[in-house]
Amino acid sequence: MSETTLKLIGDRIRDLRKQRGLSQEQLAELANFHYTYIGGVERAEKNITILNLIKIANALNVGLYDLFEYTKLKKRAKSKSDDLEQIVNLLLSLNTGDVKKVKNILIEMFD
Incomplete structure (x- = not known):
């Protein structure tokens, strides 16, 4: 294993x-x-x-x-997918300029 x-x-x-x-x-x-x-x-x-x-x-x-049956793993995956869904919904509600700002911030933070 x-x-x-x-x-x-x-x-x-x-x-x-x-x-x-x-x-x-x-x-x-x-x-x-x-x-x-x-x-x-x-x-x-x-x-x-x-x-x-x-x-x-x-x-x-x-x-x-x-x-x-890995319940904690399932909970973490569900939590992550819930977070991603909320982020996508937030981004969809923004105008194009703000989406580009968020993209640039993320690139600076994690690149």
């Missing part, structure tokens, strides 16, 4: 664990792991196997597929 995938899965496990009010130690006990292993998975320091993912999913009382 790529580091990005491991990070997303670790974040998702942490989110689900916290939603259930479990500590790393409690989740580890339910899944029959040492608590340091759970911490390593959540920090993407462990290249977790499918069998261990199944044990964690069972301990969290979720399906394996739930560990791959």
Whole structure:
């Protein structure tokens, strides 16, 4: 698995664990792991196997597929698209001269 995938899965496990009010130690006990292993998975320091993912999913009382549902990523993407939509709508309401000013400002800021 790529580091990005491991990070997303670790974040998702942490989110689900916290939603259930479990500590790393409690989740580890339910899944029959040492608590340091759970911490390593959540920090993407462990290249977790499918069998261990199944044990964690069972301990969290979720399906394996739930560990791959990256809710934070979806929220960030939605937030970004909402921001972009608002920016485009604002630009569409401006006259041509003001749009050119905004373009020049953006070029100066990010180029």
